[in-house]
Structure formats: structure tokens, C-alpha cells
Amino acid sequence: MELLLKCYDCCLADRNGKVPVGICCRCGLAVCAEHAHVAQSTIHRMAGMGKSTSDLPARRVLCQTCHGAERSF
Template sequence: MNCYECAQSGRASEAVAVCRLCGAAVCSDHVRTEAMQLSGAAQPGKMGHDQPARRLTCPVCRSAEESA
């Protein structure tokens, strides 16, 4: 699968991730990664997880989220 962002500019590069919001495939140059804390019961009596989860988005969705 190729990166959607690169394809828009006439290039072909292999995708390494899929945006969690729009589903576009993105290469390592275009993927945006951030840590997010999960909530909910991790263990009985504990409301949260010690280790953050990974969240991957494309540049378009990331920009839209930041503008809101």
C-alpha cells in the first residue's frame, strides 16, 4: 500500500501506518504520532493504565484536530 499524501503530490512511497480518523495510509514522513492516556478500569480498583497508548494520524486530521 502506498502513502495517500505522497500520491497526491505524484510520488510513490510505502505506507507504514493508517490514520485512526480517516483511514488514509501514510508513510513515515507523513504519520503523526502522539501518546494518549487510556481511561477506564485497568485492574479492579484502578482507574487508568500506567503505560500510554500510541495514536497515529495523518497530517490533515492532525491539523483539523489542532484547529478545533
């Protein structure tokens, strides 16, 4: 039996769910390219008295709901 993962937001909109390109880092739902929001994330590490952030930002995938919630502050 083959289990196919589909975009959650596409399935809610009564569309034939698209193939996801990622998983939301906040809620864990699958999202397609149309519904995914890629955001930058600063990497922090405990470094005593030295620099504690990375020079290069990481990236993370968010669904529409979590992206909206983060921007509402």
C-alpha cells in the same frame, strides 16, 4: 494480482507513493514515515470508584490532515 498500498499524501503530491508505515486512526488512510504523526493517547476504562486511566500512554498514528484538525482546537 498483487495489491500495493501506498501513502495517500505522497500520491496527492504527484510523487511515486511511498510504502506506508501505518494507518490513520481517524480517517483510515495509509501514511508513510514522512507524513505520519505519532501521538500519545491516554487509555480509559470504566473502573467504578477506582483509577480509570493507564499509567502508560498508548500511541496512535495520524495523517497530516487529522493531526492538523486535532491541533486546531
